[in-house]
Amino acid sequence: MSNLNKDDFKNNSAMDNNLDSNDGTITRINSMNTVSQDSKNMGLLNWLGCLFTGFIIPLVLLLIKKEDSYIQSQAKEALNMCISMLIAYIGLWILAIIFGVIFAPLAMIPMLFMGIMGLAFFIFCVLGAIKCFSGENFKVPFIIRLLK
Numbered sequence: 001m002s003n004l005n006k007d008d009f010k011n012n013s014a015m016d017n018n019l020d021s022n023d024g025t026i027t028r029i030n031s032m033n034t035v036s037q038d039s040k041n042m043g044l045l046n047w048l049g050c051l052f053t054g055f056i057i058p059l060v061l062l063l064i065k066k067e068d069s070y071i072q073s074q075a076k077e078a079l080n081m082c083i084s085m086l087i088a089y090i091g092l093w094i095l096a097i098i099f100g101v102i103f104a105p106l107a108m109i110p111m112l113f114m115g116i117m118g119l120a121f122f123i124f125c126v127l128g129a130i131k132c133f134s135g136e137n138f139k140v141p142f143i144i145r146l147l148k
Helices: 037-053 056-063 069-102 103-133
Strands: 015-019 026-030
Touching: 037 056, 037 069, 037 103, 056 069, 069 103
Parallel strands: none
Antiparallel strands: 015 026
């Protein structure tokens, strides 16, 4: 914690002020919202559910836990990842069919990308579970954010 002069706290509504009785300085204390243990556990359930059931668990949490903004944001992120992966899988399947008609071994190229996407899906779900369990907000890179 840092000790600051009283003048440093003019119109600072995001922080609470406490007067230190020893030297007359004000100690800055964060009043940021902390994530409750229940929200952390639900966030963990969200990402592990996304890993094993796809979009079902994040959708259920999004519809049930409307009062908790942390769970809402993580459920939307998981749903966005599922939707993005689904769009990419459909596109890769279409490419595989087209390449398979032209020359069958070329169909292996989109299949390889599908395998890489499956591995990325697994990694992002595990990373999301770890971040949520520690109470951090997790954003998946390279996805289409349809739900905001």
